Amino acid sequence: MPVDLVPTPGAGPRVTFTGLGGAELIIGLTGQSRQMSRWALGFILIAAAGTALARRGCGSKVIFIVVVLTVASLLALWLPATTDVANGAFMAGAALVPLYILIALVQRLWNSLFVRNM
Numbered sequence: 001m002p003v004d005l006v007p008t009p010g011a012g013p014r015v016t017f018t019g020l021g022g023a024e025l026i027i028g029l030t031g032q033s034r035q036m037s038r039w040a041l042g043f044i045l046i047a048a049a050g051t052a053l054a055r056r057g058c059g060s061k062v063i064f065i066v067v068v069l070t071v072a073s074l075l076a077l078w079l080p081a082t083t084d085v086a087n088g089a090f091m092a093g094a095a096l097v098p099l100y101i102l103i104a105l106v107q108r109l110w111n112s113l114f115v116r117n118m
Contacts, residue, residue, distance in 0.1 A: 049064070050092065072086040
């Protein structure tokens with residue numbers, strides 16, 4: 001599908017690019033259902049692993065979240081084909097933070113209300 005890039009009247013200053021090789025623009029089209037399926041795969045995998053760590057200590061949870069966020073970010077940069085899965089994994093890692101905080105608050109409330117000190 002050929003694309004003609006036409007300057008817009010009244011646009012800002014022209015941008016130029018200088019690189020080591022020739023400039024190349026590649027555009028790929030993906031169906032939204034396939035994109036959402038890949039995103040959901042990354043989200044579910046990390047959410048399941050993170051939920052399995054819910055009873056572990058705070059340190060292991062922090063390490064898991066930092067590793068997930070770092071690897072997901074780098075994976076999307078290094079391998080663009082994995083961007084959808086990496087985005088889902090990143091969102092799941094970010095969603096684990098409030099989940100872990102909520103679990104800790106509920107446990108603390110449960111212990112203060114129903115568990116008696118012996």
